Amino acid sequence: MKIVVVGGESGVCERSLGVLRECGNTIDVLDQARAEVALRTRPPEVLIVWLPIGIGELRSLCGADTSHSTYVIAVVPEDLPPRAISSAVAAGCHDVLHAPFTDEELCARVEVVERLRGLHLAAKPPQPRTIENARAWHFLGDVVADDLEQMVGQKVRVSRRASIESPAVRIASIPMVLATVGLELSIALVADRETCRWLGDNLLCESEPTTEMLDDVLREMANVAGGAVKRAMLPEGLVLSTGIPVGGDPGVMPANHTRQAWQVVLGEGVSLAVIAEIRARPNRRVPARGLIEGMVLVDDVKNAAGLLLLPAGTRLTETTAERLRRLDIGLVAISSAA
């Protein structure tokens, strides 16, 4: 596998690199700037980052992997406080390795990445071009429109071709995770200025709604759209875990993954673009002390006596994450998308 390494004390780092090379991997040792270029242009399978580097720098490194194909391992020296682990995970790292570590441990971690990639490939997102999947997408478009129709209290029309004629001004999306197979599905709603004005008048009864109010309305509409999709998938035995809807400026539109878009026409010149996006999101294992709000449990979490604490698919809140961090339950399989 191709591995990029950033940071690290030269002695320790050299020994580790030698071990990885012996296992048949190709290693590039790069500074942060060159590593970011590599992540954008020729993403490696694995990025190993030796802490301490600033969390901002770490976030920037993880964010440079726009193809979401690189597995990031943070190496945490033992003199760093425990919060360094949760900060590294929050910055986008997939795994944490405590230094000092043994050669076997390092090789095992990299081998795990290879296995995860195998699972990732086995769980390819559906291809929308087949007839069956096109029907499925149309079905999802209709169930989303039905619930939005109830929410706005008037008849809406669905167009299979999405286009925002005037510039998009607000966006909200809801992330959902099918944790058992490592897939993320998100539904985003995009509104232009005229549509925002209409939503303010009709749902908030405010002729001059603030940006905060509009974001709240769009987030709730995304939440309702997500709920419609989740319920439509239940009869197929697919249980999606939901996150909290996020919204804001549409500067960053959903990236180029498997996606489908519709236009939900609310009235004359007033419509919402609905973008559904599916992407593979490999699950990972983190130490219980690294659990944070928003992570979704892939497996049931049980205590030492075998008592079920939280079922698979649970999205951790601040309080449940805190409760699990206090328990000695080792590594926990999670999906961080939601």
Added chain:
Amino acid sequence: MATILVIDDSMLVRQQVSRALTAAGYTIVMATDGQDALDKLAANPGISLAVCDVNMPRMSGIEFLERAGTAVSVLMLTTEGQPELMARAKQLGAKGWILKPFKPELLVAAARKLAA
């Protein structure tokens, strides 16, 4: 008339629920998540019903049910339709489950039944 606690992280939903219940004569107290709801419940012992979302930041509706116990009747109002989740909420004492988007008349009817 009874006092109802409306728990939802969406301002729009809090506003829509309040509008429907206020028109039916109820007094409304609002909370933005489960933790806020526990605080409001402690500060307002006269609350007879909570209308509660499931997915919220900080503390979810299910955790609120766990913590609130039998202190108040709880009606869930959510986009979730998972049978396991509904069963869990029922086991924890939830008295009803309404799906979003909701019909105001249905919500008021449920409130009339549950808010003693």
